[in-house]
Amino acid sequence: MGYVIEMLNITKDFPGILANDNVTLQVQKGEIHALLGENGAGKSTLMSILFGLYQPNSGTILVNGKEVEIKSPNDANDLHIGMVHQHFKLVHNFTVAENIVLGMEDTKNGFLKMDHAIQKIQALSDQFNFNLNPNDIISEISVGMQQRVEILKMLYRNAEIMIFDEPTAVLTPQEIEELIHIMKNLVKEGKSIVLITHKLKEIKAVADRCSVLRKGKYIGTVDVKTTNIEQMAEMMVGRKVLFDIPKSPIHLGKTVLSVRNLNMTNKDGKQVLKDVSFDVKAGEILCIAGIEGNGQTQLVEALSGLNPHYTGTIILHGNEISKASIRHRTTSGIGHIPEDRHKHGLVLDFTLAENMILQSYFDEEFQHHGFLKFENISSHTNDLIERFDVRSGKGEKTMARSMSGGNQQKAIVAREFDRNPDLMIAVQPTRGLDVGAIEYIHKQLISIRDQNKAVLLVSLELDEVMGISDRIIVMYEGELVASVHPDKVTENELGLYMSGSKRGEINEVV
Amino acid sequence: MKSFKNFLLKISESLKNTFSKKPKISLGENTKSSLYAILAGLIFGFILMLIFVPQDAFHGLWIIFTGAFQDGNESMGNVLLFAAPIIVTGLSVGFAFKTGLFNIGATGQLTVGSFVAIYIGVRWGFLPGHLHWIVAVLGAILAGAIWGFIPGLLKALFNVHEVVATIMLNYIAMYLVNWGVMSTVFDGLSKSKSVLESAIIPKMGLQWLFPDSSVTGGFFLAVIAVIIIYIVLEKTTFGYQLKAVGHNKEAARYAGINEKKAIISSMTIAGALSGLAGAIVYLTGSGAHLVVQNLLLSEGFDGIAVALLGLSHPIGVLLSGLFLGYIKNSGFYLQRLAFDTEVIKIIISTIIYFSALSMLFKKGFKNPFKKNKKTGGEK
Numbered sequence: 101m102g103y104v105i106e107m108l109n110i111t112k113d114f115p116g117i118l119a120n121d122n123v124t125l126q127v128q129k130g131e132i133h134a135l136l137g138e139n140g141a142g143k144s145t146l147m148s149i150l151f152g153l154y155q156p157n158s159g160t161i162l163v164n165g166k167e168v169e170i171k172s173p174n175d176a177n178d179l180h181i182g183m184v185h186q187h188f189k190l191v192h193n194f195t196v197a198e199n200i201v202l203g204m205e206d207t208k209n210g211f212l213k214m215d216h217a218i219q220k221i222q223a224l225s226d227q228f229n230f231n232l233n234p235n236d237i238i239s240e241i242s243v244g245m246q247q248r249v250e251i252l253k254m255l256y257r258n259a260e261i262m263i264f265d266e267p268t269a270v271l272t273p274q275e276i277e278e279l280i281h282i283m284k285n286l287v288k289e290g291k292s293i294v295l296i297t298h299k300l301k302e303i304k305a306v307a308d309r310c311s312v313l314r315k316g317k318y319i320g321t322v323d324v325k326t327t328n329i330e331q332m333a334e335m336m337v338g339r340k341v342l343f344d345i346p347k348s349p350i351h352l353g354k355t356v357l358s359v360r361n362l363n364m365t366n367k368d369g370k371q372v373l374k375d376v377s378f379d380v381k382a383g384e385i386l387c388i389a390g391i392e393g394n395g396q397t398q399l400v401e402a403l404s405g406l407n408p409h410y411t412g413t414i415i416l417h418g419n420e421i422s423k424a425s426i427r428h429r430t431t432s433g434i435g436h437i438p439e440d441r442h443k444h445g446l447v448l449d450f451t452l453a454e455n456m457i458l459q460s461y462f463d464e465e466f467q468h469h470g471f472l473k474f475e476n477i478s479s480h481t482n483d484l485i486e487r488f489d490v491r492s493g494k495g496e497k498t499m500a501r502s503m504s505g506g507n508q509q510k511a512i513v514a515r516e517f518d519r520n521p522d523l524m525i526a527v528q529p530t531r532g533l534d535v536g537a538i539e540y541i542h543k544q545l546i547s548i549r550d551q552n553k554a555v556l557l558v559s560l561e562l563d564e565v566m567g568i569s570d571r572i573i574v575m576y577e578g579e580l581v582a583s584v585h586p587d588k589v590t591e592n593e594l595g596l597y598m599s600g601s602k603r604g605e606i607n608e609v610v
Numbered sequence: 611m612k613s614f615k616n617f618l619l620k621i622s623e624s625l626k627n628t629f630s631k632k633p634k635i636s637l638g639e640n641t642k643s644s645l646y647a648i649l650a651g652l653i654f655g656f657i658l659m660l661i662f663v664p665q666d667a668f669h670g671l672w673i674i675f676t677g678a679f680q681d682g683n684e685s686m687g688n689v690l691l692f693a694a695p696i697i698v699t700g701l702s703v704g705f706a707f708k709t710g711l712f713n714i715g716a717t718g719q720l721t722v723g724s725f726v727a728i729y730i731g732v733r734w735g736f737l738p739g740h741l742h743w744i745v746a747v748l749g750a751i752l753a754g755a756i757w758g759f760i761p762g763l764l765k766a767l768f769n770v771h772e773v774v775a776t777i778m779l780n781y782i783a784m785y786l787v788n789w790g791v792m793s794t795v796f797d798g799l800s801k802s803k804s805v806l807e808s809a810i811i812p813k814m815g816l817q818w819l820f821p822d823s824s825v826t827g828g829f830f831l832a833v834i835a836v837i838i839i840y841i842v843l844e845k846t847t848f849g850y851q852l853k854a855v856g857h858n859k860e861a862a863r864y865a866g867i868n869e870k871k872a873i874i875s876s877m878t879i880a881g882a883l884s885g886l887a888g889a890i891v892y893l894t895g896s897g898a899h900l901v902v903q904n905l906l907l908s909e910g911f912d913g914i915a916v917a918l919l920g921l922s923h924p925i926g927v928l929l930s931g932l933f934l935g936y937i938k939n940s941g942f943y944l945q946r947l948a949f950d951t952e953v954i955k956i957i958i959s960t961i962i963y964f965s966a967l968s969m970l971f972k973k974g975f976k977n978p979f980k981k982n983k984k985t986g987g988e989k
């Protein structure tokens with residue numbers, strides 16, 4: 101079978117970094133081709149070149165054997181190449197159908213002719229079992245559904261080659277299953293797919309072949325059937341990766357955080373936290389498990405003070421902080437790796453150095469009488485860059501916006517770990533990270549625990565939950581419904597708690 | 611009315627986007643885009659001259675280029691005279707932008723500042739000579755600060771959009787000051803009385819460089835303001851906080867920064883700067899008087915153009931303010947040709963605003979007339 105896409109000897113540099121260094125990617129017709137690589141390896145860049153967002157410095161692109169120049173996404177469109185971006189590009193107050201036809205509207209006498217489009221969309225949705233209603237408003241459907249809109253948008257434009265940039269990072273396990281099913285159907289229809297993901301299990305589940313990049317260089321392409329997860333991980337990182345990190349036996353210390361009867365009601369009057377009570381002790385990793393949207397976000401907002409509209413008490417080291425300011429909480433020993441790194445974790449238009457002092461710029465170390473001490477800030481940043489292996493084009497002077505997703509996350513992790521908090525609240529700390537970086541962050545979380553500090557981990561990933569926590573509490577519809585130990589529960593059972601079909605003992609929580 | 615308000619809000623959002631995002635391109639690239647914008651403005655101005663006075667168009671362009679050298683030291687001094695207040699209002703607008711606020715109220719703050727400066731300049735002759743002008747300047751700064759504080763407070767406490775609040779305050783300032791001039795420092799005809807000699811900002815040595823110009827030390831005040839604002843923004847924790855709020859309110863909150871305080875301080879400082887600009891305009895011996903009329907003072911709006919061209923950076927504002935001063939001074943000399951004063955005004959404002967606008971478009975200004983398209987999932 102011939103190649104639908106051939107990207108040969110592609111080189112692309114950004115200020116200070118070679119994002120793609122003589123990379124080759126060959127995609128066969130009708131295959132799912134995985135693209136694997138560490139954070140910042142250049143995967144998004146390579147795909148952005150294929151989609152016409154960036155121009156390579158050198159190299160050739162062949163589509164169906166013919167050399168082409170792709171100067172813009174419109175060119176890509178004409179070549180039947182479509183892309184679902186890491187961050188969706190939908191208009192939130194438009195309907196599904198409006199989003200799909202956007203940019204290629206049919207008009208008659210200046211009026212939109214939507215009927216035909218809606219029919220076509222409905223037909224496509226039925227064909228692939230998308231369950232989409234063309235008239236739904238984007239802001240009212242789930243993230244998983246929004247992703248289907250993006251996929252349908254490609255189908256509507258007759259895309260034959262589909263690029264998925266980390267499509268599963270934002271999905272629940274259930275949604276991931278469904279997406280995998282959809283992708284399989286797409287290739288059955290003769291489409292070809294390039295899939296970027298950090299989850300090796302997913303590659304195993306859907307991909308036919310897998311190309312690996314490391315630090316901008318092409319390492320090789322393997323057949324997924326005959327290669328195991330460990331081999332792929334080693335190819336991408338360049339060393340063996342530990343998936344199960346050994347933990348020393350637990351030494352429980354004093355109670356660090358004590359939460360009692362937390363209640364919160366949202367704007368629509370819905371109770372999003374119901375009488376939540378639990379303790380976190382020094383020396384343990386307590387994990388809050390649950391399906392996205394069951395109150396975990398709100399719980400963390402209450403603990404961090406980002407949303408002060410709740411009732412109940414929060415006690416840190418015996419001091420009540422329920423009414424304390426955000427600053428007071430962070431300085432009295434709470435570290436916070438936030439769920440949304442772009443919204444809360446970083447100021448994207450600040451440099452890396454400026455971001456590294458976001459939670460401590462007021463310390464004597466970094467300012468004197470209100471004047472910033474640039475030398476200290478710079479050496480502090482370089483120290484963190486080195487210790488936490490944060491990769492970027494221009495070091496401390498790099499704009500956070502231009503860093504790869506995974507390295508942005510590492511920067512936040514570095515900043516929060518370095519403040520040495522007694523309680524680390526880590527919300528999805530490994531989202532979007534490569535296996536090497538995940539291993540690193542898990543090691544760090546465990547080392548905090550071993551230093552007799554407390555960790556509150558909020559995670560949607562069952563692997564992560566089972567892998568590193570000492571105790572798990574499950575949240576369902578704003579309530580704690582079970583408290584279990586990872587070695588005494590099966591993933592299946594945990595799934596039942598998470599979906600609300602089973603309730604467990606929670607008396608030991610308090 | 612509602613749609614007009616929405617329109618304004620959209621413009622201000624787009625402006626904010628243009629201003630507050632640190633550009634991805636390097637500084638050199640940016641300077642280049644400012645220069646292109648200016649070039650576009652000049653070309654457009656030239657086209658207008660070709661339309662209005664074809665026979666003199668080339669001569670007119672020549673005068674625009676050489677305005678500062680038309681009358682030796684006088685015209686050079688006048689460039690600084692014209693530039694000083696525009697630099698300071700540009701600083702005002704640019705500073706607020708850094709905190710993510712669109713200070714369209716520079717003109718109102720300048721108006722109240724001007725009035726207080728004139729009032730003190732005319733009526734407080736009892737002050738010792740060397741203190742008189744200083745008190746007048748400080749009074750203007752204070753008045754402007756109050757006029758900036760109010761919309762800051764409204765935004766922080768009641769989430770009233772600063773564009774709406776400052777526009778209202780512009781008109782309140784205009785009517786209030788008209789009434790104030792009429793009832794306290796009116797010359798009986800149409801404008802304020804001349805300020806006393808002791809209230810005029812001293813020339814601070816500029817009289818030796820430009821003996822024939824009425825340029826004052828106001829230019830130095832502008833430069834000092836530039837330096838102070840530069841230091842505040844780039845070197846202090848206070849500036850760090852303001853910028854954090856400007857770039858990403860949520861992340862600033864996460865970092866424990868008091869967003870409300872930042873908004874109020876930023877608007878107050880922006881107001882103070884515009885107030886200072888008022889003092890610089892009217893505490894001169896060049897016959898500047900507050901005229902009682904129903905018109906907003908243009909210096910405030912020039913500030914927006916200057917902030918845009920200067921990328922809100924204090925040094926950029928200084929340079930683009932000098933450019934605008936240069937062009938305005940040249941406009942004066944266009945009168946020597948067959949140009950109507952009105953035509954000159956049009957040409958000069960075209961150059962200024964066309965430059966500012968092409969800057970906006972260059973940086974991806976979203977058309978505010980189009981339906982507001984929020985892209986999802988970006989954050």
Ligand SMILES: Nc1ncnc2c1ncn2[C@@H]1O[C@H](COP(=O)(O)OP(=O)(O)OP(=O)(O)O)[C@@H](O)[C@H]1O
Binds near residue numbers: 119139506
């Ligand atoms: N617009 C840009 N300007 C400057 N540097 C950039 C830009 N885009 C990417 N880079 C740099 O190029 C490198 C490759 O980035 P890219 O986004 O392709 O990585 P990635 O493999 O997709 O990583 P991740 O898994 O973290 O998303 C990174 O070091 C990044 O900092």
Ligand SMILES: [Mg+2]
Binds near residue numbers: 143144145186504505
């Ligand atoms: Mg990427």
